[in-house]
Amino acid sequence: MxxxxxxxxxxxxxxxxxxxxxxxxxxxxxxxxxxxxxAWRLRESGGTYGSSIVLLIGPGNNGGDALYAATLLLNRGVRATAVLVADRAHQEALTSFRLAGGRILKLDGRHEECLAVALSADLVIDGILGIGARGGLRGELAGFVERLAEHAPAVIACDLPSGLDADSGAVSGPLLAALETVTFGAIKTGLLLPPGEEFCGELSQIDLGLELGDAELRRLDEHDIVDHWPWPHRVDHKYSRGVLGVVAGSNAYPGAAHLALRGALSAGTGMIRYLGPADPPPEVVRGASTVAANRVQAWLVGPGVVEDEAQQRRCLDALRSGLPVVADAGALSLLPRELGPNIVLTPHAGELATLLSGLGDRTERTDVERQPLRHAKRAVELTGATVLLKGATTIVVGPDGQVYSQSEGTPWLATAGSGDTLAGIIGTLLASGVEPALAAAMAASVHGRAGVLASQGGPIAASDIATAVPRVLGELSCLA
Ligand SMILES: NC(=O)C1=CN([C@@H]2O[C@H](COP(=O)(O)OP(=O)(O)OC[C@H]3O[C@@H](n4cnc5c(N)ncnc54)[C@H](O)[C@@H]3O)[C@@H](O)[C@H]2O)[C@@H](O)CC1
Ligand SMILES: Nc1ncnc2c1ncn2[C@@H]1O[C@H](COP(=O)(O)OP(=O)(O)O)[C@@H](O)[C@H]1O
Ligand SMILES: [K+]
Known part of the structure; x- marks a missing residue:
């Protein structure tokens, strides 16, 4: 993890x-x-000795770290130039750097020269701001960084890309996209959250021996999935594995029901009872027409439910049943005011903005995209439900404040019906009794992995994701 x-x-x-x-x-x-x-990067691109680096040095300890690192590299034969971008810099570190033979330039009005120097280097070290940053880069410095970023230099970020908010991942102003971010003491939450995550490149962590309390955010890895997936036991039968009720599809949108059902089947459900107008596949049992008449352990409601009163009524009944429910797509506009933690809402950014606006917090899609975690947390606060916010990185927030961020997918997952299969996987996990936030995070991880496996770099249809899920789970089970 x-x-x-x-x-x-x-x-x-x-x-x-x-x-x-x-x-x-x-x-x-x-x-x-x-x-x-x-040094590792320089070796990869031709060797350390005789190579050149440029450091962008800000006013605080972040710049100090970069200068001390460069001092060590100067002693290994690297040529280093520090561009001081603020009116002060860490004095002891600057002195060590100078004594080791480092060259020092001041940005102060000399943009062309500094730009040329930075672009001639093998690597740029971004030591402008670290966790002491308040807001993004501003003024003259912002202009310089913006121009440098246009040339896409090879950058290693010191602790975090300067201008990225360490806590939220919010980005204001220009930012240098890094090949790698070397972060100290602990990975900052902002490095695992959109939009900032996209600027971090590969993440490496330097242990400082800090005693940290509970993490603010978790990202599950394959071992976590193996540990928490409800693998069937030898003595299991279909009812003990969990029965999922599905309310999906309408006359206008039967396809969404198929994809949600395929998603649920692919994740290994014991049984599915389907309520709706679509023709379910042979593996799925048709349920009784009312929610109350079906014995299930969890519900999946909403995919393809549009302008269909009977289906909308069933969605509402399921949401009020007291059972765990994953509420997707059409169900998100039908929510009762009070929801419990065992209801998992699965909006994308646009749906979350609509949801929050409907609850009295006027929100635009772009607001959610700028600060996704903050808005997902707000939705949890206002509804009491568990919220999974979909995107290239999917964020899950549980009512107890637990946060997951999963980023295994591929942009090819951005295809119609992809979210329906995700909802199906979550439904299966809820029916198996997995705790809602963990179920949502595991489903996002497996959905992302299935997208990558199905895609192999090329396009996929939503049904390909469901086809790939059993293979993903099969491979994971080998790690158990
Ligand atoms: N605290 C520690 O013991 C350690 C800190 N370390 C390094 O220290 C860094 C934090 O150092 P600092 O607290 O000095 O903070 P920074 O190095 O992030 O610099 C903060 C200073 O920059 C200025 N500033 C803030 N926002 C700005 C903005 N938007 N535009 C322009 N200037 C701005 C302010 O003057 C502020 O004092 C970490 O990121 C890490 O790199 C590491 O050396 C490990 C140990
Ligand atoms: N750029 C991306 N990279 C990786 N995954 C993505 C990307 N864009 C969307 N996804 C994933 O694809 C799915 C899309 O779901 P959704 O927007 O509900 O589509 P639909 O309603 O058509 O099913 C989500 O699981 C989301 O996390
Ligand atoms: K930095």
Whole structure:
């Protein structure tokens, strides 16, 4: 499992060590880790000795880390130029850098020269701002970084890409996209959240020996899926594995029902009872026409439910049944005011904006896209439900505040019906008794992996995702 911590949590964890006078030791560890990562990249692109790096140095300790790292690299034969972008820089680190033979330039009005130097380097180290940043890059510096970013230089970010909000992943102003972000002490939550995540490149973490409390955010890996997936036992039968009720499809949109059912079947459900006008596949049992007359362990409601009163009534009945429910698509506009934590809502950014606006918080889709975690948390606060916000990175927030961020997918997953199969997988997990936030996060992970497996780099249809899910689970089961 990958865990994410806020900048504040990292600062708090550092505090006792700083008070004990161990600040220089922490910086030395951070710098050593950064220097190794840079050396590794330089070796990959032709060798360390004689190569050149340019450091963009801001006013705080982030710049200090970069300067100390460069001092180590100067001693290994790397040529290094520091471009000071603020009116001050970490003094001791600057002195070490200068004494080791580093060249120093000031940005101050000399953009053309600094740009030319940066573009001639093998690597640019972004040491402008770290967890002390407040807001994005501004003014003259923003203009310089914007111009440099247009040339897409090879960048390693020190702790985080400067201008990215360490806690939320929000991006305001220009940012240098990194090949790699070398982060210190703990992975900051903003590095695992959109939109900032897209600028981080590969993530590596340098251990500083900090004592951290509970993580703010988790990202499940394959071992977590193996540990928590409801693998069937030898003595299981279809009822013990869980029965899922599905209310999906309408006369206008029968296809969504098929995809949701295929998603649920692909994840290994014990049985499905289907309510709606579509013709279900042979593996699916037709349920009694009212929700109350069906014995199930969980419901999946909403895919393809549009302008169909009978189906909408069933969605509402399921939402009020007290059982775990995944509410997708059409069901998101039918929600009762009070929801419990065992209801999983699965909006994309546009649907979340509509949902929040309907609850009195006027929100545009772009607001959600700029700060997805904040808006997903707001939806949890207002509804009491578990919220899965879909996207290239899918975020799950549970009512107890647990946050998951899953990012296994491929952009080819952005295809009609893809969300219906995801809802099906969540439904199967809920029917098996998996706790809702974990069910949603595992489903997002497996859905993403299935997309990658089905795609092999090329386009996919939503049904291909469902076809790939059993293979993904088969491969994962080998790790068990
Ligand atoms: N605290 C520690 O013990 C350690 C910190 N480390 C490094 O220290 C960094 C944090 O250092 P600092 O607290 O000095 O913070 P930064 O290096 O992020 O710099 C913050 C300073 O930049 C200025 N600033 C803030 N927002 C700005 C903006 N939008 N535009 C222009 N200037 C802005 C302010 O003057 C602020 O004091 C971490 O990211 C990490 O790289 C590491 O050395 C490990 C140990
Ligand atoms: N760029 C992307 N990269 C990876 N996954 C994506 C991307 N865009 C969308 N997805 C995933 O594809 C699915 C799309 O769901 P949704 O928007 O509900 O589509 P539909 O309603 O057509 O089924 C979600 O699981 C989402 O996380
Ligand atoms: K930085």
């Amino acid at each position: 990958i865990t994410g911590y806020t900048g504040t949590a990292v600062r708090d964890a550092e505090q006792p060590l700083l008070e004990a006078g161990r600040g220089p030791e922490l910086m030395a560890k951070a710098a050593y880790g950064l220097a190794n990562a840079v």
